[in-house]
Amino acid sequence: ATMAATKASKEQKYDRQLRLWGDHGQETLENAHVCLINATATGTEILKNLVLPGIGAFTIVDGHTVSGEDAGNNFFLSNNSIGRNRAQAATELLQELNGDVSGNFVEESPDKLLDNDPEFFHRFTIVIGVQLPESTCLRLGSVLWNASVPFLICKTYGLIGYMRLVVQEHTVIESHPDNALEDLRLDQPFEEFKNHTNSYDLDSMDKKDHSHTPWIIIVAKYLEKWLSEHNDQLPKNYKEKEAFRQTIREGIIKTDGGVPEDEENFEEAIKNVNTALNLTKVCGVIQLIFYHSSCVCRVFSLIHLPVRGTIPDMIADSQKFINLQNVYREKAMQDAAAVSKHVECLLRSVGKPPESISEKDIKLFCKNASFLRVVRCRSLAEEYSVDSVNKDEIASYMDNPDSEMVFYLMLRAVDRFYQQHSRYPGVYNYQVEEDINKLKVCVNSLLQEYSLSVNIKDDYIHEFCRYGAAEPHTVSAFLGGSAAQEAIKIISHQFVPFNNTFIYNAMSQTSATFQL
């Protein structure tokens, strides 16, 4: 009873988000363990937005003690926490947001952990690294890459926000496309559907039944006739489709006076001719996925994908609608069963028990077969290496000297500054002038190293020195929202995450994504 009560109260608490990612999406969140490195303002904002929707657990890794600046821009650190360990102090307050989440902390710097126990990071669903220096990013990046743990790097630098997603391969079953086409197979009707269509005889129906026959049946009927009269060729161009529509139009019942009746279902059929005639084929993205993976669906992919099993709402009486729906649903179940059988064989061949992939997952997979997506990011090593840097992407965006790409280059230059001087430019007021020149040197050496012939305006160098590595709260808040959203996509395997670099410019309220 208490289990049921907890479930009901969760259902109520999470009602507004269940409407976006469903209870299975929520379940993945509740099973997730998120690691946050550095509880700065940006870090705690991200975590807040993950604790509220109810991730299972988080662990904060942070070797810093809380400073006055921290208390000033971080909602989850107060004056009382100054001098304490930042991971611990932030965990206490974040924990208060949601009793269902388990909060943990490690009072240690990520570098120390990487020295002593790199496998520590393998346990997480995702690792989010905030305000990390380049060297740590590269080290941790390679550890996580090899362990196939997604790594989300975030940085708030003055009025600039930066995110980088590093994941070898991320698969998405439910990509939730905005405008998915229905999967009706009218061009390649399956046996059961044909039989069902044949059970209708439009000519001998009474008026009420006639006007409550689902449009899918109507189109199928007239299409069959069309094919027999046109050498089995579907209506292809506008003219043929118009002619096909006309044949449907002529099927509308007429009054004794010869005036066509108002038959909304026929109107619907006419309106849907285009959709209905969509060819059943496997689109390029999906073909590519199947080609590149040892996919169990290959058996289908050569011909067609498993039937989705859903039909749109339409004018029809309940019984006719449900009967038609069942035809599609049963076919979908048969297809899923076939896939399931194949999965079983495959699993056995690799020595795994057949239940290691659940029936439920197979059904979900089949239902979404035409929406599958795979995101493959480049590694940080590839991005940073002189041999594999994506020069084309950088150079083409830098044709516009004010493109958000300039901020990416500036952030890289700032990292270089930090490597050389062990501090960020402009953090001490008395050094600002001096730092401008030093940062300029870093910019130039960066461009030289990658042989990039692009021009970076002095204004940007001044601006970045002025920032003094500040982390303004409201920019952190923005990034906190965006980064948490991406983390939820990764955890739930729903919706498609960005690939792979995101830049936000708070001055102009603009953003961009790049593949670096």
Place this chain on the structure above:
Amino acid sequence: MVQLVGSLRKELADSLYTCKVLVVGAGGIGCELLKNLVLTGFKNIEVIDLDTIDVSNLNRQFLFQKKHVGKSKAQVAKESVLQFCPSANITAYHDSIMNPDYNVEFFRKFMLVMNALDNRAARNHVNRMCLAADVPLIESGTAGYLGQVTVIKKGLTECYECQPKPAQKTFPGCTIRNTPSEPIHCIVWAKYLFNQLFGEEDADQEVSPDTADPEAAWNPEEATARASASEKDGDVKRVSTKEWARSTGYDPIKLFNKLFKDDIMYLLTMDKLWKKRKAPTPLDWTQLENKASPQEESPASGLKDQQVLGVWGCCQLFKHSVETLRSELREKGDNAELVWDKDDPAAMDFVTSAANLRMHIFSMNMKSRFDVKSMAGNIIPAIATTNAVIAGLIVLEGLKILSGELESCRTIFLNKCPNVRKKLLVPCVLDPPSKNCYVCASKPEVTVKLNVQKTTVLSLQDRILKERFGMVAPDVQIEDGKGTILISSEEGETEANNSKYLSDFGIRNGSRLQSDDFLQDYTLLINVLHTEELERDVEFEVVGEAPDKAPPPQSNPEEVNSITNGNKDSAQPSTSSKGQPQTRKRLSQKEKKNLHGHDL
């Protein structure tokens, strides 16, 4: 506390210490906004919200915890923020911003007003107050993954009402009462029914068969059938639905048979309605009970709310919810009224079961409680992340306003994922005020088409002035040379006029009415265009505005904006989904502007 000035210029940072700002709404965006403001250095903040905290807020409104459920949002938000930032000076009001206490003087105290609202009426009102007080306003909203922020400044930018918003969907009375064709019609009917039985009775929310349906004009020979049917119904007709229900002791089975059997049989006698439509099938409690199979209740996997109940399941839910509501009503004492609330389990169960039974009767596919809740409660999905992003953007726009850089302010749209141009955010230059705006133009004027012989003074006041033109307490004077007062906002002064028709006061085609709202400091001149040709159930039309249609695209976005917008989030309540395949929808900038999020 060490205040990180960081990237703010010093003068700006200093001004944050002294300036006073108002946050309207302490919900999803409001909570985030309050946090951002104090941590950016704002010291003097007032916040107002009339709502109390609900469990379903806790997944995003992070200033609230379980122990706060039922308490004032504004008050708890203030206390939570002060715990973290004790130096802030925050005033909280647990009140409606439309209360006349918050007059133009009140608004003038602020350097900046930020809306974090969830409804159009309040947005319209704050818009007018800010115009009247000449205070800059930042307007915002979110819906699922989508969000937007814009800046409104009198005389410089469009106001909230410059672009007509599509009318909120209403349904003709006959469709609701006699001929529902979509699930939403049954849901609306069930909500009306709730009010008729347990809540405040409203003549516009009748649920019984509408004998005046022009479509149902009877042939004389069928009079007998009608008479016999209405005899059965006789005792119901004479007393109100509520009184009748009360007289049966809210007996669920009697209610059931009246609503789902007798009324439906009565509808069947109006046979003209069913010539082209599929006729409804009455339900009978005893019959259903006898053939109820126990396996119908087999709970499948997944959430309970997301399953569609069978007919008998709905019957039991109906019975159970009526019993619960009956005892709630009894506990409250004589003449008590319940208020429908989507988050009240019994009220929601009642609407779910009654709507589903009616859907079944009218041959529609039944819906799960989860879906009914979406549609009945106009639920818009809401998550922490989107609100965080939007609140971040609001403060940045606020900083620009306070540094006097209004020209660099933008309307910003947040997309679900980076668009084809790889942009997550789409900033657009602010448009200048519309010359024809019926709110912010120098002499606002509109033309309204109505029938002066059929429009009462009360419906002029409630439907036209309040509902349509967003006035709170209008005074209306006829420009007839004598200055006849038609409506006075002083209580009791013109009540006698309410039930009279406009023509009774000499109002005819071409008459001009001057309508004032003292609180909003707003005067609107209304030109009356008399007509006898309005569609059934349409009371009036505003000339030059096509209802339910998006305005033509114009505007000057900074970039060509051709993103496909995911405004059809699967959870978005859809009112007309009959057979419409989701086609690729490209929104123009102006259409997007009308996509107003509702999370507060």
